[in-house]
Amino acid sequence: MLTKFGGLAVILVWGIVFPWLLLALSRLFHPKKPTPAKLLTYECGLDTQGDTWIQFKISYFMYALVFLAFDVETIFLYPWAVKFQSLGLFAMVEMFIFIAILIIGFWYAWKEGALEWM
Amino acid sequence: MQISNTIATGLKDWLMGMGFSATTTEMIATAVWTLAVILFILLNLIVLVWLERKFSAFFQQRRGPNRLGPAGFLQFPVDIVKVLGKEDIIPAAADKPVFRIASITLFITAILAWAVIPLGEGMILEDLNIGIFYFIAIGSTATISLLMGGFASNNKYSLLGGMRTVAQMISYEIPMVFSLLGVIMMVGSLRLSDIVKAQEHMWFIIPQGIAFIIYFIATVAETNRGPFDLAEGEQELVAGYFTEYSGIRYAIWMIAEYGNLVAVSTIASIMFLGGWNAPFGLTFIPPFLWLLIKIYFMIFLFMWVKWTYPRIRIDHLMHFGWKFLIPVSLANILVTGVGIYIYRMITG
Numbered sequence: 001m002l003t004k005f006g007g008l009a010v011i012l013v014w015g016i017v018f019p020w021l022l023l024a025l026s027r028l029f030h031p032k033k034p035t036p037a038k039l040l041t042y043e044c045g046l047d048t049q050g051d052t053w054i055q056f057k058i059s060y061f062m063y064a065l066v067f068l069a070f071d072v073e074t075i076f077l078y079p080w081a082v083k084f085q086s087l088g089l090f091a092m093v094e095m096f097i098f099i100a101i102l103i104i105g106f107w108y109a110w111k112e113g114a115l116e117w118m
Numbered sequence: 119m120q121i122s123n124t125i126a127t128g129l130k131d132w133l134m135g136m137g138f139s140a141t142t143t144e145m146i147a148t149a150v151w152t153l154a155v156i157l158f159i160l161l162n163l164i165v166l167v168w169l170e171r172k173f174s175a176f177f178q179q180r181r182g183p184n185r186l187g188p189a190g191f192l193q194f195p196v197d198i199v200k201v202l203g204k205e206d207i208i209p210a211a212a213d214k215p216v217f218r219i220a221s222i223t224l225f226i227t228a229i230l231a232w233a234v235i236p237l238g239e240g241m242i243l244e245d246l247n248i249g250i251f252y253f254i255a256i257g258s259t260a261t262i263s264l265l266m267g268g269f270a271s272n273n274k275y276s277l278l279g280g281m282r283t284v285a286q287m288i289s290y291e292i293p294m295v296f297s298l299l300g301v302i303m304m305v306g307s308l309r310l311s312d313i314v315k316a317q318e319h320m321w322f323i324i325p326q327g328i329a330f331i332i333y334f335i336a337t338v339a340e341t342n343r344g345p346f347d348l349a350e351g352e353q354e355l356v357a358g359y360f361t362e363y364s365g366i367r368y369a370i371w372m373i374a375e376y377g378n379l380v381a382v383s384t385i386a387s388i389m390f391l392g393g394w395n396a397p398f399g400l401t402f403i404p405p406f407l408w409l410l411i412k413i414y415f416m417i418f419l420f421m422w423v424k425w426t427y428p429r430i431r432i433d434h435l436m437h438f439g440w441k442f443l444i445p446v447s448l449a450n451i452l453v454t455g456v457g458i459y460i461y462r463m464i465t466g
Contacts, residue, residue, distance in 0.1 A: 012230060
């Protein structure tokens, strides 16, 4: 088991190293002549108006909350799905009750308008 | 039969002969394999960009690239050389450290996802027993990279693109994850080689057809491709979260995105289209080639959808995901559960 995840570490190292190799290779060829005009923010040729890092209205905030509930649910569902065939009827009914509770919550969120893009 | 396995065994034997320990040998072999996978992605990138341009030209009744090489095939290799020679511009207003690492983190997630994806029998980096779960877990972290790129650029188009990506990717992750559950319930294992083995007699697209369609729609949104390419909608947001990227950094975004596209197509082929199993007893084509044919069939579907449908509005996109795909995918799990139970009662 440990050697398997050790292999993942090797892949991670490659994932970090390879883009840097590309960047280093590019550095050999590409010119570097920055001018103030070149380093301006590109917004279709117009000068940028005001600040970008402002208090931004994240319209998907309610979606994110519902997403969290579903994401946790998947963590429960995956082990259940693997052992589903050997656990028998009890586990199946149990999981259907679990999903039913979640669906009630989902229905409530839907009714309260959490699933509307505002 | 498996040339790659022969090479791997030969390499390991040679390294052992050099006097390395078993662990070091494994590590070096994994490193070589990873490099092979990266090269596979890059080779695919060359073919895919050419295919994408040719297909889009075909769908729009144009010719597409046709100057360099046969049917313009050499256009993209020349473009790579061009990209290597382009200046690497980092805007003065950008958050420079985050801007620099954003494309690299996306590349890392793309490579890490490939760790569990087999390209043929035994041709896999690490055949983890949590394979598909690992793939989903790594795939969902790509969202952060895209948001980093959009936020750090300090450009309003990039910010909007990054924010839209997050909304879209978290919404379509749930139907994607649920659609794969039906297959896992039928197999009883998360290991991808077990899933392929279970499809020797019947591909899972037959009992899990609805799940396949849900998975396909959800991955179109997950990879930010048309008609769900709101995050980089060219007509409204220039290029979305990578508007400010140029030169080789832009190329790293593209490599990672196409790497993800090939990865989700491979997962679709493995989960629903029988992996490297040959259909109709056509076993004279080797398993590796069968998988490649299926991957390219899936990619063709992705491109077909992209160039056929117009981009849809963000609220329609969210409503479709939450109010249609999630209930349908939940119902699919329930129907699959009951179906398996009835099937087992009949067959005893």
